[in-house]
Structure formats: C-alpha cells, structure tokens
Amino acid sequence: MRIRRFALAVAGLSLVTGAAAAGQASAGVQSEPRPSTTLGHSAAQTPQTKAAAAACGVEVGAITAAGINSGYGITATKPLTVSNFAPFKLFGARTSSTWYGWRTPANIYYYAGFVLQGSNLYAGAETYKNGTTNPPTTSSKKLGAGWGGFTALTSSNYYVAGTTRPHLFLYGLHTNGSLYRYSVNGPTGPVTSYGSAAGYGSFKSITVISETVGYDTILATTKAGALWTIHLPVTAPLKGTLKAVRTTGFKQYDKIVASRCSSSTLLTGFDNTAKTLTVYAMSKANGSKTVISTIGSAPATHNGLTHFLYTGSGSLSLIGE
Secondary structure, eight states, rough: OOOOOOOOOOSSSSSSSSOGGBBBOOOOOSSSSOOOOSSSSOOOOOOOOOOHHSSSSEEEEOOOOTTTEEEEEEEEOOSEEEEEEEEEEEEOSSSSSEEEEEEEESSSEHHHHHHHTTTEEEEEEEEEEEOOOOOOEEEEEEEOOOTTTTEEEEEEEETTTTTTTTTTTEEETTTEEEEEEEEETTTTOOEEEEEEEEEOOEEEEEEEEOOOOOOOOOOOEEEOOOOOEEEEESSSSOOOOOEESEEESOTTTTTEEEETTTTTTEEEEEETTTTEEEEEOOOOBBBBBBOOEEEEEOOOOOOOOOOEEOOOOOOGGBOOO
C-alpha cells in the first residue's frame, strides 16, 4: 500500500537566493511562496497578516512527557508567525518520524507516524472527521520490539507512479553508533531491514531533506553542534556520503525538522531546555557553501519532548540537496 499525501504547500519562488562569502547566509524569505495550510488542526489561530500569507510555512507536532500532542503552524515571516494547535491525548513517544497526511471529501488522515515507546516501535494514526474536527480519533499498531537502542528516527516517502524504489524508508540512529534503514510496506508495515552502516555515533538529530528515485539525503546534527548532510543511495548496501555544512551552532537543538519551500528548505530547530524554536531558510545543500539564513525564534509553549513534521503531497517531495 502506497501512501499518497495531500498538498500542504504550494511555492512559487525559492526560499533562499544568492550566496554569501564562506557559505554564510545573507538572503531572506521571498514574498511569493505560500505557507502550508493548517489542515486537521482546529486550534485558535493567530490572525494571518499579508506577510504571513506570502511566506512558506511548516506544521510540527509536539508530544509532551504525558503523551499530550499539540504543535505549531509556523510561518517564516519576520518576526515569525506561530499558531498553536489544540492539544489532545495521543500517547507517549521518545522520538517520532514524519506523519504523512491525505484527505478525502469527508476526512483528513495522518498515518505512518513511526514512534518509539521504550523498546517498541509503533505506527501511529490520526483521523480528523469532517475536515477539521478536534480532537481527532487516534490509533496505533505495534510493529516490533527490540528498538530500545534507537535514539532518533526520520523517514522518507518518495511516491511517483511507476518507480520501483521502496517508497517508504525509516531511518534510525542507534546507541551502537550505526545508522539503520528499513523498508516499510504501507503505513502499518511490515518493517524489513534494508541495511546499516557504522560510524554515526557522534550524531544526535536527523531529518530527511531530499527524497528521490535514486537517493535520500539526511540532514543531521552532532552532539557537539555541527550540521552535516548524509547522502544515501537507495541501493544496498547502505553507504552514506557525508559533507559538513556547519561545524558549530546547532548543539542546543534536541530535534531539527525540515520541510520544503519550492526548491529550498525550511529548517526548524527545537530547544527543549530553553523551550524555544528557531527557523532557518536553507538553500540546496552544498557542503560548507550551503546558504543558511536565520528567520527568527519563538517560544515553544507546548513543552514538547518529541517533535515531528506533519506533511502532505508526494508531489512536494523534499529536494533539499
């Protein structure tokens, strides 16, 4: 079963333009890209200004220690425009991959949200009846045990009719210093091993920024605060090509979340200790020459310990490298 995703964003222009010396950022958000619409979350919203209506955006879920899920609709204006999603009881999770959504005439669905509870892997789901009714109906399915050593998850969902690559990959960092990849057959499995590689013990947070027929690219932070890309061909064995994007500056983030804005990437970092979120505009990844521009910071008011991307259409697959 393949997962089709509804379009959450339509962008007309690139988020980042130009390049600065030594790869430092100088460009801002352009005026045309439209933000992602808030679909399935009916919380009280911050009124949308003209600037907010013209900027790219991202939807992020936030799960607390008590298993309450809420989140943010973030628009890359200056200052940031942040709306809060209404909280509801979900389930506890120490890390989560992306949740993919699609709509029918009556309902909105989010599936394939792979979460870790202790040593168990689950597939989570949310159903919003009549489009935006809150709270949603939630469910989960246990996919397996033995996941206690995994510390971070991310996923790619490349869907183009006629392609033969496994469309849904789940990636995980393990305390043994390895990166693992799994092929997932539909939103609730089964989950099949698709290779692993050693040498990733220094990494802390991972998020997919590119998903193509031939490769995925992960953007990763290290425990020391560096930012790297990991280019991973979809063929076995798993073998990544690593490039340093920044050597410092990202240590404070417990989770980074990437979303697409036209041909660029909107990157959001979550600092659980300071309870803040910071948004960056990022050009196509090109090692240290990558342009990264700070858009702004805002309070992360939901006290989330786990943050994850809500995303939509496969036609908006990530193309950050």
